[in-house]
Amino acid sequence: MQVLNKRFYASILLIILSFSHQGCKKETNYIYEVDDVLVTKDQSEKTVSKTMVEFISIAYADIFGSTISQNDLGILSLLYLAFGDKVIIEDVLVKNMLNSSEANLPSDAEMRSNIGLYIKNTYIKLYNREPNELESFTLSQKISDNEAMTSAMVYYAMMTSNEYRFY
Amino acid sequence: MSTVFINLHNMSQYIPRRSFLKKTAIAAAGTVALPYILPSGRLFAASGNRIANHVVFCMFAGGVRNIESVLQQRGNLMRGCFNGSGGIDPAIAPGIQALPSPIGATLQSQGTLYKQFRYAQGPTGHFNGHSTALTGNYTLQDLNIKEPPRNPTVFEYYRKHSDPIQSAMNAWWISNALGPYPSLNFSTYPGYGSIYGANFMQPATLISQLGANALSNPKEFTSAQMQSVNDMRNFFNESFSRSAAQNGNTILNENSDKELIQSFLQNTFDTALAGGLNDPWNVGEQFMNDDMFNVSAAERIIQQFKPELLVVNMQGVDICHSNYTQYCNNLRKADYAVSHLWQTIQNTPGMANDTILFVAPEHGRNLQPNTITDNYGQLALDHTSDNTSREIFCMVVGPPDKVQQNQVINDLTGESIDIVPTIAHILGFKDAIPGGMLPGRVLTEALA
Numbered sequence: 001m002q003v004l005n006k007r008f009y010a011s012i013l014l015i016i017l018s019f020s021h022q023g024c025k026k027e028t029n030y031i032y033e034v035d036d037v038l039v040t041k042d043q044s045e046k047t048v049s050k051t052m053v054e055f056i057s058i059a060y061a062d063i064f065g066s067t068i069s070q071n072d073l074g075i076l077s078l079l080y081l082a083f084g085d086k087v088i089i090e091d092v093l094v095k096n097m098l099n100s101s102e103a104n105l106p107s108d109a110e111m112r113s114n115i116g117l118y119i120k121n122t123y124i125k126l127y128n129r130e131p132n133e134l135e136s137f138t139l140s141q142k143i144s145d146n147e148a149m150t151s152a153m154v155y156y157a158m159m160t161s162n163e164y165r166f167y
Numbered sequence: 168m169s170t171v172f173i174n175l176h177n178m179s180q181y182i183p184r185r186s187f188l189k190k191t192a193i194a195a196a197g198t199v200a201l202p203y204i205l206p207s208g209r210l211f212a213a214s215g216n217r218i219a220n221h222v223v224f225c226m227f228a229g230g231v232r233n234i235e236s237v238l239q240q241r242g243n244l245m246r247g248c249f250n251g252s253g254g255i256d257p258a259i260a261p262g263i264q265a266l267p268s269p270i271g272a273t274l275q276s277q278g279t280l281y282k283q284f285r286y287a288q289g290p291t292g293h294f295n296g297h298s299t300a301l302t303g304n305y306t307l308q309d310l311n312i313k314e315p316p317r318n319p320t321v322f323e324y325y326r327k328h329s330d331p332i333q334s335a336m337n338a339w340w341i342s343n344a345l346g347p348y349p350s351l352n353f354s355t356y357p358g359y360g361s362i363y364g365a366n367f368m369q370p371a372t373l374i375s376q377l378g379a380n381a382l383s384n385p386k387e388f389t390s391a392q393m394q395s396v397n398d399m400r401n402f403f404n405e406s407f408s409r410s411a412a413q414n415g416n417t418i419l420n421e422n423s424d425k426e427l428i429q430s431f432l433q434n435t436f437d438t439a440l441a442g443g444l445n446d447p448w449n450v451g452e453q454f455m456n457d458d459m460f461n462v463s464a465a466e467r468i469i470q471q472f473k474p475e476l477l478v479v480n481m482q483g484v485d486i487c488h489s490n491y492t493q494y495c496n497n498l499r500k501a502d503y504a505v506s507h508l509w510q511t512i513q514n515t516p517g518m519a520n521d522t523i524l525f526v527a528p529e530h531g532r533n534l535q536p537n538t539i540t541d542n543y544g545q546l547a548l549d550h551t552s553d554n555t556s557r558e559i560f561c562m563v564v565g566p567p568d569k570v571q572q573n574q575v576i577n578d579l580t581g582e583s584i585d586i587v588p589t590i591a592h593i594l595g596f597k598d599a600i601p602g603g604m605l606p607g608r609v610l611t612e613a614l615a
């Protein structure tokens with residue numbers, strides 16, 4: 001009986017000690033961080049056609065680096081509606097934006113100083129994805145093999161391509 | 168664009184007779200044994216018998232009553248269209264501008280005039296009327312003005328059922344207004360739609376100062392640079408499975424035609440910026456209104472592209488809701504415009520003597536006026552589906568070998584829904600349209 005009592009008191013003591021040990025443990029502060037991640041969309045996932053307003057405002061932002069004003073968006077939307085072949089009106093619109101003195105594209109010198117980086121950045125900006133190996137290689141060849149190739153030409157070709165019309 | 172049809176009969180003159188007979192026999196046997204589906208969806212090619220190679224349809228729209236047009240109760244306000252020497256009613260004469268006289272013989276004398284045509288069913292709304300005239304079907308169900316028509320338009324019938332299939336460059340819809348009208352160049356009908364749609368332009372918005380500011384100063388590329396751009400674009404497109412055509416919201420032109428159209432737009436902007444479109448007909452700038460400007464833009468397209476099918480509208484007369492005298496004034500301007508349009512067609516090689524012109528309002532206006540009085544004491548008119556607002560005229564104008572000349576049909580003959588099948592008959596694709604799609608009839612009595 002005494003042995004039992006000793007065991008009983010020992011058990012109580014162990015429990016108390018274990019609780020007291022837990023209570024003295026220093027609290028850990030966990031800080032969860034998110035690394036910067038480039039959110040891109042694979043070509044095959046681009047199934048939604050940009051609306052008129054989306055096309056105009058995105059093209060404006062891509063060329064001028066700023067948000068289009070509501071007034072300008074209203075005017076360009078009316079002009080867009082006033083012609084039936086949207087491929088043609090988008091082409092004319094992009095060419096006019098590219099010719100603006102306020103167009104904010106990488107210069108030709110910047111393009112040629114690091115063609116690989118230029119291609120990567122331009123794909124991310126206009127197509128919202130990185131180029132694959134074939135695209136990088138082919139476009140790099142087209143730029144480096146052609147001294148007359150300009151940054152405006154690359155922008156014009158990409159912004160009037162089919163992929164640019166979808167997201 | 169004048170089309171040369173090469174049928175078997177014509178081809179035979181280029182092939183030695185024995186060879187021709189042998190090939191014809193083989194072809195005939197093959198046709199019997201192995202009919203194949205043409206790109207148009209038909210089993211066999213259309214006959215292709217055409218009465219003319221070009222049709223222009225001028226919708227004299229906005230709501231025109233027969234009382235002021237063919238019945239000439241306020242004098243002959245439409246001297247370019249109709250015979251008649253009646254002077255303008257003195258009650259409205261002070262409000263009518265002194266336009267130059269239309270050139271040439273009246274259109275009535277160069278064709279057939281239906282004086283009791285009917286917009287027989289559906290609400291007498293502008294978009295309903297336009298939709299009916301362009302689809303050949305009355306809009307008896309709800310019409311969503313934010314969507315293309317539910318029935319195929321005449322442009323889609325023309326492009327899909329002509330043999331060979333026609334390019335968009337050959338079909339144009341020139342509207343005086345935006346709103347729902349841009350959507351009339353193609354329908355949502357299964358099997359038709361944007362891939363068979365017409366080119367569309369609304370010149371009053373596009374060829375404006377705002378339009379010039381935004382669209383008339385493009386980045387120029389040399390031909391070598393454009394070659395490189397096209398090469399790059401092709402590379403981008405090859406690695407992407409979708410195309411603009413899959414949007415379903417645009418018609419598409421051939422690549423070579425795109426360049427021609429862009430060049431045309433640039434040239435039009437340049438002309439407009441130089442003041443060349445302020446008074447393109449030398450009638451005096453003070454006379455030019457939106458209708459005249461719209462028709463002059465259609466004339467530029469006719470001169471540049473010689474389309475096989477072009478529809479242009481005018482709606483200036485709709486001011487009649489609030490100003491009757493101005494309605495009469497705009498009726499005269501619209502008359503001058505359509506008369507000038509016909510002159511331009513006759514002065515355009517390739518279209519002269521090979522074009523049939525349709526002129527018809529989309530609907531009329533009420534017999535009873537509303538309560539708005541203009542400066543000359545005239546009460547305004549709405550259009551709310553009374554019997555008078557369903558009474559319209561129709562003119563079919565063309566060369567003597569194609570259209571009955573100087574013919575007036577005074578009795579109740581013809582409806583709005585007859586125009587599309589008649590155009591289809593003239594351009595040779597009527598028989599290829601599946602049965603039951605067009606309830607109207609061909610206006611055979613107008614044709615020679």
